[in-house]
Amino acid sequence: MIVSAISVRLKHMIRFDGVSKQYPDGTKAVDELTLEAPTGQITVLVGPSGCGKTTSLRMINRMIEPTGGRILIDDRDTASMNAAELRRGIGYVIQHAGLFPHRTILDNVTTVPKLLGWDKKQARDRARELLDRVGLSSELVDRYPGQLSGGQQQRVGVARALAADPPVMLMDEPFSAVDPIVRHQLQDEFLRLQDELGKTIVFVTHDIDEAIKLGDQVAVLRVGGHLAQLAAPADLLARPVDDFVADFVGRDRGYRALGFARSGEIPVHAEETVRLGSEVSVDGGSADRWVLAVDSDGRPAGWVDRASSDDTGPAEGSRLHRGGTTAKQDGTLREALDAALSSPSSRGVIVDADGRLLGTVTAQEVLDLIEARRSDARSGAGAGSGTG
Amino acid sequence: MLSYISDNASTLLRWTGWHVVLSLAPLFIGLALALPIGWLANRYRLVYAPLVAVTGLLYTIPSLALFVFMPLILGTQILSPVNIIIALSLYTLALLVRTVADGLASVPDDVTQAATAMGYKGLGRLIRVELPIAVPVIAAGVRVATVSNVSLVSVAAIIGVPQLGQLFTSGFQLQYYTPIGLGIIGCVILALVFDAIILGVTKVLTPWRRQEATP
Structure with a gap:
């Protein structure tokens, strides 16, 4: 409800318009998906495995080509754009970061700026600034990915995706391969970063808690690539549209919904x-x-x-x-x-x-x-x- | 042995020079051919098995037979070093197609995906991302092929092409063991030197692995 009110005012950065993906053997990964990812917000695609969330994500930068419908970025049909150029304008972060093992951290981050023909010094300065911003110590920049922990690699992955300052970021389970403590840290820092940057983000996860924590809006997909519900996290907890969503959102909904209610001016007692x-x-x-x-x-x-x-x-x-x-x-x-x-x-x-x-x-x-x-x-x- | 060396210094040097050329030229030619074929075998998994099988079959042809047949196929002189170079290129190719294909397959999926997602196109991705990461696997194959070439070249002595293998034939004919021993030592030293050079080049090309080993 709140989301649709906002999206009337803002331009729709990413729009799925009846998008389908059917494989030659007849399996439908995504079925007539219509969805809007508003500018400057985090849209989370969540669902069980086989719900087509990753397929949907990859259709945005055309790693996978849709078999039906259109995907528009800023009202431009992505099918009409050069795939490689489209991708250079979209940051992409994946589960194991996918860093280039043969390049130093700094060179990993400068990849896209270099492909775009930036000046070398400008690219390196930008990379240093970003690595600092994602909380990576400056003595690590000349190391190779193999020498970093999973959490550190994931930070580099985020910095690399941000390097050319793309307006759009796609994130495919970026935090699921690290341990829970690091995951929560990365999530918190990601939200802080997004507060400053205001990117249009589509984020895929199978973890409903992560979806609720990170999403401005959450799209719950069911197996076969159908959109079950699109809502703000608090609305999703308060009013799941059907048993599937209610089940998927899980137990303790009432308690978890309190996570969205500010305690405000709660009166306290003095304590000895x-x-x-x-x-x-x-x-x-x-x-x-x-x-x-x-x-x-x-x-x-x-x-x-x-x-x-x-x-x-x-x-x-x-x-x-x-x-x-x-x-x-x-x-x-x-x-x-x-x-x-x-x-x-x-x-x-x-x-x-x-x-x-x-x-x-x-x-x-x-x-x-x-x-x-x-x-x-x-x-x-x-x-x-x-x-x- | 020392007097033998000093008496035949210029011949020995000439034979060593030829031995180097005859084992290294096929290495470069074979590798140059194996790269595109190995890429094909990796890119189109359906052709992987037949390509690897056919090129592997090349290796089972006895080298002496190949050396003898080459002039018939190519129309070259029986003593022409071209015969040896082409025959050994085929052996190198046989060894390296599989190595290149496996090397490219060793590049992690998420790395190639990330490269594509960042806007790398086919050939750029291959040269800038996939090949550099495949270097350790390919280098291991190149080391085997090089040592194999050094030893196979000496077989060419039987058809009279000059190189260190001549020491075996002449020593055998004269029932004189010094040149045979010298030939063995020469081949082993050549193989060790080549191996060291390849190892060195591999290290230069893969600084990321060295650093991993010493945290």
């Missing part, structure tokens, strides 16, 4: 604290056995159980209970609720943008806030129902 490394008084005048340890900058380090009989040292090391998560005050309701639920004291730790303690909330308070907003939405609804 103890400095990291100092002695914990057995009875601090408070009725509660849990006290929060903070470092010298006021950042929470963990909870201390002052009623514990076998652990009586200062508030440090193994005395700290680190199970609780923290939530940023300008974060989401999901983070706030999780902070409360994961805390041994049942009080969720809320911090400011620099990670300093602001106070705590209980799960009940977060739930009350959710309830209050829902009843607001219900009474002011009517216009919003029945869409999706």
Whole structure:
């Protein structure tokens, strides 16, 4: 709903117009796909294997030629363009990065600028700037891809795709071959980068969580290349159009949808604290056995159980209970609720943008806030129902 | 042996020179032919098996027979070094078609795809991306072909083409073992020198592998 409102105003950077791909043996990989990837936004294609998401992506830069329909970029039919020139104007990032093993990192990144005939120095300066931007240390630029970790290679892959500053980027499962921690890092940095660059991106993944995290809009495809639903992530969680989408989007939809709700001005309680490394008084005048340890900058380090009989040292090391998560005050309701639920004291730790303690909330308070907003939405609804 | 060397220095030098030419010329010709044929075999997988089988079959023709037949086919003089060069080019080709095809096949799929997606066209992609990555595999085949050429050239002594193999025939005729031993040593040294040169060139062409080995 929100997406279509925006797309009326903006030019459609990439438009699929009844696009099909049928192989000679009769299998249909993509069936009459009609879809718009708006300028400056991330459109995620997601679906189970065999849903034609990668085929659809590769038809954009004509690595695969459609057998029916048209694909337009800025209202130009891609079929009428020279394939190699079209591709030089489109950044492409794939799962294992596909770096050239025989070229240094710097030379990998300068590939497209060189093909476009840029001046050598200009290309190298641009490559250095981009590598810095994707968070790669400058001492790595003269190394070869084989000497880099998977995550580092993927950063180079992104820099290489961005080198000639293409308005359009195609990304085919770029983060799925790295371990979960690195993946989350890469996703966060990718979003930060996109905030600055505003490219028109089509992103393929099989991971619905990744789709929901990264997409401005998400297209769920079903096997055989049919578009099941195209919606903003929050809408997809709130209103899946059918059982297939509901199933694919998965469990915990209500909880995950909280990830899109800003916690805003959630009120916090002052929390009694103890400095990291100092002695914990057995009875601090408070009725509660849990006290929060903070470092010298006021950042929470963990909870201390002052009623514990076998652990009586200062508030440090193994005395700290680190199970609780923290939530940023300008974060989401999901983070706030999780902070409360994961805390041994049942009080969720809320911090400011620099990670300093602001106070705590209980799960009940977060739930009350959710309830209050829902009843607001219900009474002011009517216009919003029945869409999706 | 030393007196034999000093007595025959100029002949030995001439024979060594011929031996070098007769083993290296076929190497370059064979490699030049194997590159396009190997590319075809890799590009069109259907022709891979027949092409590799047919070129491989060439290698089973006995070298002496090929040397003798060459003048009949080419219309050249029986003693012409061209016979040897062409016959050995065929052997090199036989060895290298498969090597080139396998070398190109060793280029990872995602690398060729990325190259295409970045706007490389057919020949540019082959020369700038695929061949450089295939160098280690192709170089391994070239080393085998070179050593094989050095030893096959000496067979040509039987039909009288001058090179180090002459030492075997003359030593055999005279029942005199010094030239035979010298011929063996000469061939081994030549093969080792060629091998070292190829290894050196391969290292220069593949700095990316050297760095990988020493992290």
